[in-house]
Amino acid sequence: MAMLSADTLPTMNSHEVHADGRITFRYVDQRAEKVLLNFEGTAQPLPMTRSSDGIWTATTPAQPPQIYYYSFTADGQPRLDPENAQLKPNFIPAYRGNLVTVPGATPQPWEPADRPHGVVHRHTYTTTCVTGLPGNQSEYIVYTPPGYDAMASTVYPVLYLLHGWSDFAVGWIEVGKAHLIMDTLIADHRAVPMVIVMPLGYGEMSFLSFEAWDNPAARAKHYAAFERALLTEVLPQVERGYAVSRQARDRAIAGLSMGGRESLTVGLHHPELFAWVGSFSGSVDQLEADKAMPSPGYHGDALRLVWVACGTDEDGIGPNRQFTTWLKKNNYPVTAIETPGAHTYMVWRENLLAFAPLLFRK
Secondary structure: OOOHHHHOOOOOOOEEEEOOEEEEEEEOOOOOOEEEEEEOOOOEEOOOEEEOOOEEEEOOOOOEEEEEEEEEEEEEEEEEOOHHHHHOOOOHHHHHHHEEEEEOOOOOOOOOOOOOEEEEEEEEOOOOOOOOOOOHHEEEEEEEEOOOOOOOOOOEOOOEEOOOOOOOOHHHHHHOOHHHHHHHHHHHOOOOOOEEEEEEEOEEEEOOOHHOOHHHHHHHHHHHHHHHHHHHHHHHHHHHOOOOOHHHHHHHEEEEEHHHHHHHHHHHHOOOOOOOOEEEEHHHOOOOOHHHHOOOOOOOOOOOOOEEEEOOOOOOHHHHHHHHHHHHOOOOOOOEEEEOOOOEEEEEHHOOOOHHHHOOOO
């Protein structure tokens, strides 16, 4: 087969979004025998067809407005789209990919638009709690809302928002678009202005292996170390550096998947610190509630809300329903939410849109 030189490689739009919501993907690989499109909106990878000029092409069915993750598999090897700078970062190579947006008739809450914007800040610090980081350098991300004034006499409520297993600390920004969602909610007066803190969610970096995830002892060490890092390192730094309230009624904690499990265990064990707790597709299948959760009545009247959400197409829907039953049995102020969808940011963006407006209401 004749090969094209670098000077004669075809130019193309690698991710073309059509007016009806279909997306045509294109990928160049002269040597590949088989290329698949891994697309978040379909249950199975889509086979791609190669043209005579070496461009592989596949077109999805029409998709509703959303941000979608995708990648390619060429002869069994995962590949990114080199023509798309919008990346889905991840510690696990097989979970990395690119992002493509199907826009709505009007801007969606996670899309850039002409509205006041907050500011995203990135902090690095030396940790004594988290193990396995180069130079013991950990990080947390902070979103301050539009109009935030560090010198004002009024302090802001704060939401600690946790990412999932294999995500970076920036997961809720780069993929979840939490900053744009909050800009929208605040501009529409649907949520009160709040600071959002997004820490690196690991207690031990060795936990980033499937073997450790399946090991109960490794999970326990990870969760305990993360809790120490959050409560003794991140939270005090945030309260020294930002104009945030130090009252439990003005603190919330929520997260997705692994971060949902972390939010439940930290939040429910510390009602003196957090009055609002949220779990988005939380990993509660590994949680023995009777052993791991506080006894009935421990939370008293401090907790305002325990919000437990899960996608109806997720493997975790059964365990989340069971955990919700346990919470109700033990008189927690629980709200259970089930939304269509799988274990993806498409569900978690909708969760944040629904959860944030409930927070810090008097």
